[in-house]
Amino acid sequence: MNSNRTLQHIALVAVFTAAGLSTSHAQEKHKLSLSEAIELSIKNSGKLHIANAKIDEAHANLHEATDRRLPDLKASGAYMRVNSPNIDLKTSAAGSQSNGETEGQSGGGTPNVNQVAYGMVNGSLPLFSGLRIKYGAESARYLEQAARYDAEKDREDVILNTVEAYCNLYKAQRSVELVKENLSREEGRVKDFTNLEKNGLMARNDLLKAQLAQSNVELSLAEAESNLKITNINMALMLGMSENADFTPDTAGMSITPDAGSVTQWEQIALEQRKDRAATGARIMAAEAGIKATKGEYYPGLALTGGYIALNIPDFLTVTNAFNAGIGLQYNLASLWKTRARVAAAKARLHQVQAMEGMISDQVRMEIHHAYQGYVLSLRKIQVLKKSVEQANENYRITKNKYDNALVTTTELLDADVAQLQATLNYTFSKADAMVAYKKLQKTAGVLN
Numbered sequence: 001m002n003s004n005r006t007l008q009h010i011a012l013v014a015v016f017t018a019a020g021l022s023t024s025h026a027q028e029k030h031k032l033s034l035s036e037a038i039e040l041s042i043k044n045s046g047k048l049h050i051a052n053a054k055i056d057e058a059h060a061n062l063h064e065a066t067d068r069r070l071p072d073l074k075a076s077g078a079y080m081r082v083n084s085p086n087i088d089l090k091t092s093a094a095g096s097q098s099n100g101e102t103e104g105q106s107g108g109g110t111p112n113v114n115q116v117a118y119g120m121v122n123g124s125l126p127l128f129s130g131l132r133i134k135y136g137a138e139s140a141r142y143l144e145q146a147a148r149y150d151a152e153k154d155r156e157d158v159i160l161n162t163v164e165a166y167c168n169l170y171k172a173q174r175s176v177e178l179v180k181e182n183l184s185r186e187e188g189r190v191k192d193f194t195n196l197e198k199n200g201l202m203a204r205n206d207l208l209k210a211q212l213a214q215s216n217v218e219l220s221l222a223e224a225e226s227n228l229k230i231t232n233i234n235m236a237l238m239l240g241m242s243e244n245a246d247f248t249p250d251t252a253g254m255s256i257t258p259d260a261g262s263v264t265q266w267e268q269i270a271l272e273q274r275k276d277r278a279a280t281g282a283r284i285m286a287a288e289a290g291i292k293a294t295k296g297e298y299y300p301g302l303a304l305t306g307g308y309i310a311l312n313i314p315d316f317l318t319v320t321n322a323f324n325a326g327i328g329l330q331y332n333l334a335s336l337w338k339t340r341a342r343v344a345a346a347k348a349r350l351h352q353v354q355a356m357e358g359m360i361s362d363q364v365r366m367e368i369h370h371a372y373q374g375y376v377l378s379l380r381k382i383q384v385l386k387k388s389v390e391q392a393n394e395n396y397r398i399t400k401n402k403y404d405n406a407l408v409t410t411t412e413l414l415d416a417d418v419a420q421l422q423a424t425l426n427y428t429f430s431k432a433d434a435m436v437a438y439k440k441l442q443k444t445a446g447v448l449n
Contacts, residue, residue, distance in 0.1 A: 033252075047158060062140040065136045079117045267368045
């Protein structure tokens, strides 16, 4: 009997540990609602900060792609000092001249050029580039959309993690409260048994059983309080608050259990709302635009060009107001045989993303069925465990009456007490688990936001 009693209390301790406890502790009391916890976790999530940075990067890439439509304008200039080079022209014309004529010409003198300065401005506005600019910008726009969908999915992950942590905090706190209530009853029982034993109305062995039961409940309380501290610390870190914060969860919404609906409805919602499917769809569109942009390399480029040049060589040449404008045509003949491979690579990337879309669709259906059945099971558990609480309470009442009339042993009374506590804990946990299961179903369907 004592061995069986000890095993039951060990199992009771395991119930507290199995609550999956994971979130914050302290001396600073904070009344915390689920919506507040979600808001703070979103604000302080490093995962979401990274996702937002990826959106910024994709947005910058989009600007870079659209900026290619704008004109290019380049300015350059230089000032150079030059020496006086030795120039010896040996041509037939020079050889046929007389020495006197050569000397006469050299006597006229060659300009003494020792410095050169010039400046130029060139502009180019693309008129046609094989639609590479258009489809490049289109691809970048779809990739930005995909980054936003990825961020929304990460946001849903953060929300679900917060809900699970909040639920664990609630279960940890309720465990402490229920065990304290049970401990108070055990202490009262030990006090009564002690008086009975002193007056010779009870065997000492029964008193020892009651004291052992009290010790086991004290151990369970220590375990529950330790787990509560861990959950408080984890919650504080998740919310970006002090580790000494002591949270009190709002239990108002813990008993809400919406109707499960039909799995077909949830599956249809998921196929329409899942952010990973939407992101994959955007990447397919980006890959298709990328193929068109790559094919644009088969075509020539046409641009409106213009420029200005100024040149000054002292004592020799000065050029000002040298404007030019026109239309430039450029074509890389090598694109006829080089572009084919790049187009093939772009098509391969499209096939990869399309295959990924099919895999994600199958995964969505499987996850929806799993989450739906999990929620349906949690609703059934609530119904069953509610009956078990009623049965455990009635069992304890009957056993207590029998014990008062000396019809059952102390061990049977203590067993009924443990069964009542465990049934109450299981029922309390089942309602919190049902809320998490429903949020998980919403997240799987892509509508948790």
